[in-house]
Amino acid sequence: MTVPPGPRKIFVAALATETNTFSPIVVDRRAFEESLYAPPGQHPATPTLCTAPIPVGRRVCAEKGWELIEGTAAWADPAGLVARGAFETLRDEILGQLQAALPVDAVVLGLHGAMVAQGYLDPEGDFLERVRGIVGPDVLLAAELDPHSHLTARRVAAADVFVVFKEFPHTDFVDRAEDLWRIVVDTLEGRVRPVMSVFDCRMIDVFPTSREPMRGFVDRMMALEMSDPKVLSLSAIHGFMAGDVPEMGAKMIAVTDGDAAYGAALAERLGMELFANRGKHLMPQLDEKAAVAQAMAAKAHPVVIADMWDNPGGGTAGDATVVLKELLAQGAQGVAIGTIWDPMAVQLCFVAGEGAEMPLRFGAKSAPFTGEPMDALVRVVRLNAEAEMRFGESVVPFGRAARIAVLDDQGQETGIEVILNTVRAQSYDPSLFTALGIDPLAQKILVIKSTNHFYAAFQPIAADILYCSAGRPYPNDPTTTPYRHVRADIWPRMADPFGKDS
Ligand SMILES: [Zn+2]
Structure with missing residues (x-):
């Protein structure tokens, strides 16, 4: 990336919800408005779970003397499918704002990553692809994600950097927005060139970080980020088992400074650590x-x-x-x-x-x-x-x-x-x-x-x-959940997807 001197112009927006495709509660535009709908410039000073890139971006850009163009921020509390019209109008509203803001040096988005809309199994993939289509191949495209999301190949192809909350409970959404912005600043000032490497852990699990083994795993990820100069960011996508989509499951992301092969090896090593602990992450449950x-x-x-x-x-x-x-x-x-x-x-x-x-x-x-x-x-x-x-x-x-x-x-x-x-x-x-x-x-x-x-x-x-665990309000057993889209060659739907018989 060539690095011209001078102030930068960055577009920021947020579009997020988490879709339980088994839930009967359809999410319409009013559901976004009830939870959070902020037109450009009207996002409150307080960050919310999936919109932290906006308030953090305001502070970072003010310090740098850079121009921040705010688009719409919309978040709906998790429920069922997003109505097609609600997704398309919010998506197009933000894309129109981006188009009007051109040229920009970077696009920073707050996504959740587990949205499913009527007619769209991968709405964020669709959205990121359209953003990429508008800004072209050379503009930095970075997003913050919730770990309970679906990391599709389409999204990875469209974006340059994903940073994911590490903690579950998600106490670190502001910290991770700061990580994301730090990578954006370092990239735009020519100090780093982020590339993403992804490893598919081929497992469905729940990963609370309030207990072992995930607590230690997150601590090791953070230590690696501090100690390894090639590593810009490490993230674990936990996946979201209530989302019946083809690429559901746990994934590891390594963002390195220009070394995709190094990142791929690191993502695989960490991802296989998660896989080795499959079934041990969730807390004991009582009826x-x-x-x-x-x-x-x-x-x-x-x-x-x-x-x-x-x-x-x-x-x-x-x-x-x-x-x-x-x-x-x-x-x-x-x-x-x-x-x-x-x-x-x-x-x-x-x-x-x-x-x-x-x-x-x-x-x-x-x-x-x-x-x-x-x-x-x-x-x-x-x-x-x-x-x-x-x-x-x-x-x-x-x-x-x-x-x-x-x-x-x-x-x-x-x-x-x-x-x-x-x-x-x-x-x-x-x-x-x-x-x-x-x-x-x-x-x-x-x-x-x-x-x-x-x-x-x-x-x-x-x-x-x-x-x-009382009743069965949520599809919490992947071996019996009636999935139509989730792949079958993934633990625990099969015993060992990395084994010889797979
Ligand atoms: Zn989450």
Whole structure:
């Protein structure tokens, strides 16, 4: 790359969601607007998970005296397929902004990487190819990705650099945006020439970094980045097993300074390390009976029960009632559940008002294997028309929310309270409880819906954390999930895809 002197002009935008292709909840444009839709220049100063390249880019470009042209930033909370029209209009909106900004020296994007749209198995591949078509072969194209994404060959061919969050929980989305921008700056100032090498681990797994073996793996990746001058960035794509697309699965990315063969060897070495630990990454899980019994027997509180597969962050509705029913069956008290998604029930609570007692049907209305809807006498304790919680440096809205106390048939408190909400969001942070006036530290049991993102914020207040697999709201067993597109020659769909018989 030739390096002319002087200030640079960089285009930045974001288009992101995570698609559970088995979820019944279609994502339309309004879903983006409810979560995050920021026209050029209107992105808040606070970074969000997939839009951190924008606020970080503002700071970097201000320091360098470079021009940053902002395009639209759009993020929809994970759900089912993105409506074709929503994807195409957002994509074309950003492409039009890029076209108008030409010429630029680089394009920096915040993507998630696990979007699937009606008619598009690889929307980000389509988007990146079109960006490449507009800017031509010589302009740097860099993007930040979530590890729960699909690294297609098409995307790798179109882009120069991907940097992926290393941590799960994703506590490092700002740090990785800074890594991405550092590579962009070093490239535009002629100090490095990034090339990407990819290794396909041919496995489907879940890789929490809050425990071994992934904790040590991430630490080794970061140490290598520091110690090896040829290495600009290392990333593990975890894959997203609820996305039924042909190239789903774990991949390793090595971005090196101009040495693709070195990067390929390193990516293979690290990728085979992940493969060697297949099946050992995920935390031990309890069923709902064991989780509730163990939580009730605990001497120290609060105990967090993570209803880990009914995770709106993985595209489910987040309305399963399996754990709630078990808590009632075992007579648990001092329980707060945050949250159960049920817009209709919330509407009824808002009409009734705080203090009202009423019969209410709530939860488990959206999908099979999530329990039965709950029919109970309830008291509306607290309403919040614009509830939100923290997630690291960002703020996550969860809509109109109603805190209800579940009563028994005689109208007596059962000791179980539930937060119902209208905007699906996973349970990131204890502030979701305080938003409805519940002191999380005063509870014996906190039930939350999140696979592992909750860990960073709940671990410091939890006496114990129980990972609970209740019902089957999410396709969490690749050996039985009815995939139509995912390849069959990938672990655990086959025993050893690198073996001689493969
Ligand atoms: Zn993720």
